[in-house]
Amino acid sequence: MPGNPAAPVAPVPTGHSPLVRGYLLRLLVRPLLTTLVVVLPALLLERLLRLFDLLAPSGAMSPIIQLLLYLAPHYVGLALPAAFFISVFTVIAGSSEHHELDALQSIGVSLARLCRPFLWVGMLLALGGLGLYGYLQPLGRYHYRAALDAATHAGWNATVVPGEFVRIGRRLSVTADRVDQTTGQLTGVFIEQQHPDGATSTTTAQSGWLTSQGDAGQLVLELQDGAQVTVAPDGEVTTLQFGTSSLTRRFTIAVTVFRPRGDDEREMTLDELWTRRTTPTPPPEGTPPVPARWLAAELHGRLVRAVSLAVLPLLAVPMALGSQRSRRWYGATLSALIIMLYHHAVQLAESLGDLGVLEPRILLWGVFAAFTLFCVMTFRRAERHPQEGPFDAFFVGIEQLLGTVLARLPRRRRGTTR
Known part of the structure; x- marks a missing residue:
C-alpha cells in the first residue's frame, strides 16, 4: 500500500x-x-x-x-x-x-x-x-x-460677572449691577471713560446693551435712561441727561487688527x-x-x-x-x-x-x-x-x-x- x-x-x-x-x-x-x-x-x-x-x-x-x-x-x-x-x-x-x-x-x-x-x-x-x-x-x-x-483686547460682551469692572480698551471701564444672560441686557450701568484730551466722563444708566459691528471693527454700547458728567482738564463740568428712545449714548472702540505673521x-x-x-x-x-x-x-x-x-x-x-x-x-x-x-x-x-x-x-x-x-x-x-x-x-x-x-x-x- x-x-x-x-x-x-x-x-x-x-x-x-x-x-x-x-x-x-x-x-x-x-x-x-x-x-x-x-x-x-x-x-x-x-x-x-x-x-x-x-x-x-x-x-x-x-x-x-x-x-x-x-x-x-x-x-x-x-x-x-x-x-x-x-x-x-x-x-x-x-x-x-x-x-x-x-x-x-x-x-x-x-x-x-x-x-x-x-x-x-x-x-x-x-x-x-x-x-x-x-x-x-x-x-x-x-x-x-x-x-x-x-x-x-477686542472688547467685551455682555457676559460679565455683575459688580465687577471690565476694561474695554485702555480708556473705558464698565460695570453693571445685573446682567440678563438670555437677552444680554445690562441693568444699573456705570461707565468711566478717559478722553485723549485729558477729560473724564462718568456715565450712569438704568439699562444698556452691547452690540458688535464686526465689519467696522467696533463695539457699540447703547445706554438708556441715564446721565453723564464730564470734567474737562481745566475743571469745567458738563452734564448731560438722555432718555430711553431718542437719546442713545454710544461708546465706540476700534478693534485693532493683530499683527501679521512673520516677526x-x-x-x-x-x-x-x-x-x-x-x-x-x-x-x-x-x-x-x-x-x-x-x-x-x-x-x-x-x-x-x-x-x-x-x-x-x-x-x-x-x-x-x-x-x-x-x-x-x-x-x-x-x-x-x-x-x-x-x-x-x-x-x-x-x-x-x-x-x-x-x-x-x-x-x-x-x-x-x-x-x-x-x-x-x-x-x-x-x-x-x-x-x-x-x-x-x-x-x-x-x-x-x-x-x-x-x-x-x-x-x-x-x-x-x-
Whole structure:
C-alpha cells in the first residue's frame, strides 16, 4: 500500500516574516494610541485652566475650544516622543516577560531584526514630525496668539460677572449691577471713560446693551435712561441727561487688527525659515528684523526634534530588557531622565545659538550625534547580551550600595513592657 503523503510543514517565521512584523506592529499601536489619549488631554487640561483664569475677567469664554485646537499641535509634539518611547518599551518588556523574545531568538531572530519594525515606524514619525514641527506648530502658534489677542483686547460682551469692572480698551471701564444672560441686557450701568484730551466722563444708566459691528471693527454700547458728567482738564463740568428712545449714548472702540505673521521665528514654517536664512526678507512694518542666527537655531532645532524620533527605538529596546522585572523599570526611570536631559540639551543648544556663542548647526547636530551614538552603543551592548539590560550591572551596584547603607543604619529597638 502506498504510504500517506507527509503533512505540509508550516514555515518557521523569521525576522523578515510579515507575521512577526505585523505582530510587533499590532502590539505597538495600542500603547502608542493609549499614551497619546491619556497624556494629550492632561496637557490640554492644564492650559484650559490657565485660559479660564485669563479670560474670565473679560467674559470672553466662547473661544476657549478654538484656542485649545490651535494649541493641539504644540502638545502633540511634546507627547509624541514620550508616547512612542513608552509604547516600544512596553512591547519589548512584555515580550521579554512572557518569553516571546526567547522563542524568537531561539529560531535565529536577532534583536536587530526585531527592532526593524520599530525603526520603520520611527522614520515615518520623523517624516510626520517635519510636518508637525515645521508647519502645524508655527501656524497653530500664530493663530493661537491672534485668537487670544482678539479675546482679551477686542472688547467685551455682555457676559460679565455683575459688580465687577471690565476694561474695554485702555480708556473705558464698565460695570453693571445685573446682567440678563438670555437677552444680554445690562441693568444699573456705570461707565468711566478717559478722553485723549485729558477729560473724564462718568456715565450712569438704568439699562444698556452691547452690540458688535464686526465689519467696522467696533463695539457699540447703547445706554438708556441715564446721565453723564464730564470734567474737562481745566475743571469745567458738563452734564448731560438722555432718555430711553431718542437719546442713545454710544461708546465706540476700534478693534485693532493683530499683527501679521512673520516677526517671530517660532511662527515661521520650515521653508520660510530656510528662505529668510539665505535671503533676508523685510519684516512687517514696525517690527525689528529677526537675526539670522535665530532663524538658523529655530530651523535646525525643529529638524533635530523630528529626526530624533527615528532614534528612540535604539534606546527603548535595550532599556526594556533585563534579568529581573524591577530592573527593567529602573531602566524606564533612567530612560526618562536621559530623554529629559536630551530635550533640555537641545533647548540649551538653541539658546546658545541665539546668543551667538557657537554656530547653531554645530551645537544642535552635535547634541543629536552624541545622543544617537549613545543609543547605538546601548543597543549594541544589549544585542551582544540579550538576556540582561545594558545597565543591569549599574543597577546591581546601586542595590548593593543601598543595602550596605541600610545595614549600617542603627535599628530602633522595641521597648519592653513590664
